[in-house]
Amino acid sequence: MYLRQLSLTNFRNYTRLSLELPRHTTILQGANAQGKTNFLEAIYYLSAARSPYANSDTQLVNWLAKDDDLPHARVEAELVRKNANTRIEITLTRSAERQDAYRKHVRINGLPKRVMDLLGQANTVLFVPQDMTLVDGAPAKRRRYLDATLCQIDSHYCRALTRYNRVLERRNHLLRGLRERGGDRGQMDFWDEGLARGGAEIISRRQETILELETLAQPIHRRLSGDHERLRLRYVPSFDPRQSNGDEHQLRFDLNLPPPISIPMDAAAIQQAFLAALHASRAEQIQRGMTLIGPHRDDVRFFDGQIDLHIYGSRGQQRTAVLALKLAEVRLMTQTTGEHPILLLDEVMSELDADRRRYLCEQIQQAEQALVTTTDLRALTPEVLEGAAVYHVSQGRLEQAQS
Ligand SMILES: Nc1ncnc2c1ncn2[C@@H]1O[C@H](COP(=O)(O)OP(=O)(O)OP(=O)(O)O)[C@@H](O)[C@H]1O
Ligand SMILES: [Mg+2]
Structure with a gap:
């Protein structure tokens, strides 16, 4: 499966973003605190209906939008699977009772659905530097x-x-x-x-x-x-x-x-x-x-x-185990659902040595769709860079890099 299109409204530091995504690899390069993690978080959010980082949905709504008359945030995407294309959408609107709480509304192909119905639509495997402490955490x-x-x-x-x-x-x-x-x-x-x-x-x-x-x-x-x-x-x-x-x-x-x-x-x-x-x-x-x-x-x-x-375990041994586990997760999802999950890799290359990096880059190339963030493009192999859509991220805006 892959996402063909993604729109964000007031999600974290993205006030408004609409993007066509290619199959295979998209790379987001940018300095610290520009929105790389937020971008992957939004895609993960569509698949899991919850953020891997935020305890409450309120944190996901753009700070500036909270002063709007009808504050809301939205993540929307078009998902392409073997048999069908699906439009999925999560909207957060401010609760009428509490100023600091937001309600989640899910729509699939335009129809209101329960949050639970979202699970199993888009499948993602998210791999972040914090995962490296999975074994000894x-x-x-x-x-x-x-x-x-x-x-x-x-x-x-x-x-x-x-x-x-x-x-x-x-x-x-x-x-x-x-x-x-x-x-x-x-x-x-x-x-x-x-x-x-x-x-x-x-x-x-x-x-x-x-x-x-x-x-x-x-x-x-x-x-x-x-x-x-x-x-x-x-x-x-x-x-x-x-x-x-x-x-x-x-x-x-x-x-x-x-x-x-x-x-x-x-x-x-x-x-x-x-x-x-x-x-x-x-x-x-x-x-x-x-x-x-x-x-x-x-x-x-x-x-x-x-x-x-x-x-x-040494740090290296622990990391190797985590990497193997994460890649096993990709295979497990493929096996269970019959579709390749979307790979979301947030700055993980810098956590790995050259050999493991090369191996992970090979896996990126084999993925149906991978979204990869990095501060430095040199962390990726030329094979991954070639044919990838590369965006530069700055203050919640994406600009396609010249290839
Ligand atoms: N609800 C929000 N509204 C507006 N901005 C937010 C919100 N939540 C987080 N931010 C800001 O978004 C910015 C980008 O965060 P993000 O984690 O995506 O950066 P990054 O590009 O991944 O940086 P790094 O390379 O350091 O990991 C941060 O400055 C953060 O403070
Ligand atoms: Mg980040």
Whole structure:
């Protein structure tokens, strides 16, 4: 798939932009703080209906536009896929009730749709320098990565995740109530059931995806690391999934010691173990007023052979693993949807050494559409530059460079 046309209105520092995009490669070159990241963010926003950076949509609306009579921002694009062309549009309008809040309106081919309906339309793989810390960063980052990837290709997962988070919130509310005011602890049963059911669905899908990503990442990783290391990815749940009798729940495995345990694939078995773990740790959860286990506390580990890259990986090893993972994500999306996702690469070349850079440039050339930002065109190979549309970005405006 690719975007043929993109329009931005009051999105970040773009007051107004309308651009025809070619298939294959578009490069945005510009100094710092001109709008390179904002441009890619807008495209990602169309695919995920949320920004990878902003906590609230309000941040996306151009500052100057906020004083308008009817302040709004819009991202609009024409998406070309194998069977159909689709016009997708997200508009943010200021909420009538609160000055600092914006409402999201989605239209697909001119018809109003739910935000959820946007997922699965445009698929993108965004690769940014911050991803380089995926391996040694906090677990929340890895969960977010996995959720964002899955939500784009599996709307069922996305809905399950939303439901889970809602149950989790209500359950935590009850835990705090029991801690502060006491009451019938049997009330927990209902929420434990719900949490375990939804949680198992999420864990099982995440686990499946991790295994797929591992298979797809391994050959890339072998190529990048010179054929002698073997990348392994492991989903690490926050409770022991092998234990379901619930008598004395405790973490029987050490997360830091390879090889990590493998967990059941079957959602029913996960649900049973999760439920047992919830029961076993009920007293502690009430005491702390929160749910201490579940997919919201799980993690993913990266191993190079037997070495846990999180702990023992060199910076280079960690980066190689991330690059392999990102490129595996491209293949996973292609495999799942039958279409090539749009590649969005924000200034990542400068994070890589010459060999990995060359490899990534080859991948750009093979992409159906890639949008690449850089402060310095020399970061890209002549093969990528040749045939690419090159724009110079300055203060939220694009100007096509002379070729
Ligand atoms: N809501 C907004 N309204 C107007 N301008 C904004 C808004 N949000 C961010 N900006 C500004 O947009 C400018 C461009 O940001 P962007 O992150 O796209 O820069 P960049 O070209 O990627 O720079 P760098 O090379 O440093 O990464 C920044 O100066 C930022 O302050
Ligand atoms: Mg940037």
